[in-house]
Amino acid sequence: MLQFSAFSFILSSSLFLLILIYKVIFNRHATKGSNLKLPPGPKKLPVIGNLHQMIGELPHHRLYRLGKMYGPVFYLQVGELPFVIITTPEAAEEVLKTQEFTFLDHPPYPPNQTTSYENSNIFFTPYGEFWRQLRKICMRELLGVKSVRSFKSIREDEVSNVIKYIESLSGLPFNLSERISACMNRVVSKAFFGDACKQQDEFIALLHEGSSLASRLDIAEVFPSLKFLRYLSWVKLKLNRVYRKYDKILSTILADYKMRRENLGGQAGVPDKKDLADGLLRLQESNDSGFHLTTDNIKGVIFEIISSGTDTPSATLEWVMSELLMNPRVMAKAQNEIRRVLKGKDRVQESDIEELNYLKCIIKETLRMHPPAPVIPRAPSKECKVNGYDIPMNSRVLIHAYALGRDPRYWTNPEKFEPERFIESSVDYKGLHYQLLPFGSGRRMCPGMAFGTASIELLLASLLYHFDWKLANGQTPEQLDMTEAFGLAVRRKYDLYVIASPCTSGSA
Numbered sequence: 001m002l003q004f005s006a007f008s009f010i011l012s013s014s015l016f017l018l019i020l021i022y023k024v025i026f027n028r029h030a031t032k033g034s035n036l037k038l039p040p041g042p043k044k045l046p047v048i049g050n051l052h053q054m055i056g057e058l059p060h061h062r063l064y065r066l067g068k069m070y071g072p073v074f075y076l077q078v079g080e081l082p083f084v085i086i087t088t089p090e091a092a093e094e095v096l097k098t099q100e101f102t103f104l105d106h107p108p109y110p111p112n113q114t115t116s117y118e119n120s121n122i123f124f125t126p127y128g129e130f131w132r133q134l135r136k137i138c139m140r141e142l143l144g145v146k147s148v149r150s151f152k153s154i155r156e157d158e159v160s161n162v163i164k165y166i167e168s169l170s171g172l173p174f175n176l177s178e179r180i181s182a183c184m185n186r187v188v189s190k191a192f193f194g195d196a197c198k199q200q201d202e203f204i205a206l207l208h209e210g211s212s213l214a215s216r217l218d219i220a221e222v223f224p225s226l227k228f229l230r231y232l233s234w235v236k237l238k239l240n241r242v243y244r245k246y247d248k249i250l251s252t253i254l255a256d257y258k259m260r261r262e263n264l265g266g267q268a269g270v271p272d273k274k275d276l277a278d279g280l281l282r283l284q285e286s287n288d289s290g291f292h293l294t295t296d297n298i299k300g301v302i303f304e305i306i307s308s309g310t311d312t313p314s315a316t317l318e319w320v321m322s323e324l325l326m327n328p329r330v331m332a333k334a335q336n337e338i339r340r341v342l343k344g345k346d347r348v349q350e351s352d353i354e355e356l357n358y359l360k361c362i363i364k365e366t367l368r369m370h371p372p373a374p375v376i377p378r379a380p381s382k383e384c385k386v387n388g389y390d391i392p393m394n395s396r397v398l399i400h401a402y403a404l405g406r407d408p409r410y411w412t413n414p415e416k417f418e419p420e421r422f423i424e425s426s427v428d429y430k431g432l433h434y435q436l437l438p439f440g441s442g443r444r445m446c447p448g449m450a451f452g453t454a455s456i457e458l459l460l461a462s463l464l465y466h467f468d469w470k471l472a473n474g475q476t477p478e479q480l481d482m483t484e485a486f487g488l489a490v491r492r493k494y495d496l497y498v499i500a501s502p503c504t505s506g507s508a
């Protein structure tokens with residue numbers, strides 16, 4: 001995922017001359033595959049290819065506009081890296097279903113960095129036995145439907161704390177984005193290792209900083225053959241500093257967990273339940289799994305699960321609340337539904353959610369318009385054809401989920417927030433409708449869908465049940481700034497400040 005900030009552009013420009021001289025003298029990276037019938041795409045410049053076309057706009061917006069010009073499958077060369085962008089549901093189905101076995105890997109990105117502990121987490125692990133084992137244990141202990149249900153009381157407790165906090169503010173403005181992130185972080189940490197993350201605020205701040213840095217276009221990354229650039233990369237330098245801080249937090253989490261586990265005779269996490277941290281340690285200790293799980297693997301998975309469990313659900317819920325604040329009609333309709341279904345109960349319970357059909361339509365509509373992962377990267381394991389074009393083996397194929405959710409052949413008024421479109425529709429986000437792929441599709445589809453949506457639904461229903469909402473600082477709905485910040489999850493650029501007053505209508 002690429003974002004080109006002004007600063008990295010200046011730095012990159014100053015390196016450009018150096019690269020040009022180097023390439024001309026050594027001609028290291030002669031273009032391969034000139035006989036291929038590549039997909040169409042904008043004209044390339046020598047050496048940098050289409051790098052200059054990725055400047056000045058968020059990458060998924062730029063790719064969306066280019067898709068309108070070049071069609072369902074188009075090609076870009078950013079520095080030395082070939083990208084193929086998939087912008088229609090039909091082409092996405094060809095990649096993710098018809099040719100699923102060719103596209104089972106996520107590209108190793110960003111290379112040689114340590115957040116994923118040398119790409120040893122689930123996302124970056126190539127399809128195979130090791131990936132299968134990691135994914136299986138995560139499903140069994142944390143993310144599978146049965147496990148997700150078993151964490152119901154954690155979610156209900158954490159949501160109830162958020163409600164109490166907001167009640168205590170009695171109508172004062174507050175930062176809702178911060179509250180949502182903190183709640184999601186506590187839920188996933190408690191479910192993972194039975195306790196809240198001790199350095200929670202620092203972890204979330206690092207998550208935002210690291211995510212924004214990792215999504216920048218790093219000149220060293222787009223010219224991988226020029227190894228000397230790694231030593232000149234400002235992005236890498238800053239990222240490594242962030243990663244060292246992460247590593248300290250993750251090491252403390254793991255050491256604390258091991259100590260509690262030892263004191264309690266092998267069980268430290270969620271009472272009366274095995275947890276994922278324990279499962280990973282047992283897998284590391286047993287010799288019969290057929291592979292060796294290192295401490296870095298475990299830290300890689302902790303980082304991946306805690307960050308995915310915090311960032312993507314909170315980005316989604318921020319967008320839901322933003323859209324509702326901009327669409328008072330939809331907000332009122334959702335509140336009426338919840339207040340009718342709950343009939344004056346003192347709080348929302350998970351068993352109530354099943355009946356909240358309109359609330360679910362709102363979440364689907366938000367994921368259509370604001371998929372937290374607007375482009376889903378896959379890497380082909382061999383040269384192949386998509387839509388009649390040759391796809392080079394070393395390319396990165398980006399499924400443009402943001403564009404799929406706006407394809408006018410599938411969605412009327414695609415830029416309009418209209419949850420009603422889902423009321424009579426069977427389309428959902430479970431990976432079988434290629435016009436709506438916020439969680440991806442197929443074997444590599446997001447395993448955290450059930451976990452993430454359970455937290456989003458409960459917190460959203462509770463916020464709408466207990467309070468009436470307006471924007472802080474006298475802002476009108478039309479004035480709300482909806483600018484996106486590109487990162488590992490696309491979230492609001494500016495935190496959402498709101499005022500909540502205890503509900504006046506209905507029976508909460």
Ligand code: HEM
Pocket residue numbers: 106122123124135143188304305306308309310312313316371372373376377437438439440441442443444445446447448449451452453
């Ligand atoms: C709204 C919430 C979420 C969204 C929109 C989302 C989206 C995605 C997407 C698009 C992918 C790539 C899928 C593909 O290649 O087809 C993915 C992968 C993944 N997600 Fe999520 N995610 C969410 C929540 C979560 C949560 C809560 C967790 C864990 C606690 C999680 C863990 C993962 C993991 C481990 C992978 C890698 C799977 C693999 O490579 O096999 N996600 N997610």
